[in-house]
Amino acid sequence: MIKKIAVTGPESTGKSAMAEKLAIDLNTVWVPEYAREYIGKLNRPYTSKDIEIIARHQIALEDELLTKANGVLICDTDLIVTKIWSDFVFGFCPDWIENEIVNRPYDLYLLMNIDLPWQEDPQREHPDRREELFNNYKFTLEKYQLPYSVISGIGKNRQNNAREVIKSHRLI
Secondary structure: OOEEEEEEOOOOOOHHHHHHHHHHHOOOOEEOOHHHHHHHHOOOOOOHHHHHHHHHHHHHHHHHHHOOOOOEEEEEOOHHHHHHHHHHHHOOOOHHHHHHHHHOOOOEEEEEOOOOOOOOOOOOOOHHHHHHHHHHHHHHHHHOOOOEEEEOOOOHHHHHHHHHHHHHOOOO
């Protein structure tokens, strides 16, 4: 049975780098964040309909890569990211996404702390609201009673901290 780990959290907290490094370290595959690719190709502002398209593709990509995982699948994002972003930007989240959060749980959520410096990126929008967003992630993970740990640290320490949390949950 493949264990699933979601790397989650606000913008510019090192989710993508963490997912890739953990996958390499654990000799498995990782699911990239589909939203980056999708939004990168848009020639207009994204809409709530785009959020739903992104969520459906993220699920499909995860299902596809699950068959290629070596004991554990590392996911660079999850539907909690989609829910929080949809609520934050549009003031609502489609019911089906919330249902999928319950029906597609992960064995562990790594909540990336906001202790990394902000890095500019055309797709990042709220450098001044990271603490608010981080608290939204914590609240949501607790609301759904999902197993999570906050991952802090800079550079290799951050990766080592994540690996130790994964070990302590007996996922590797």
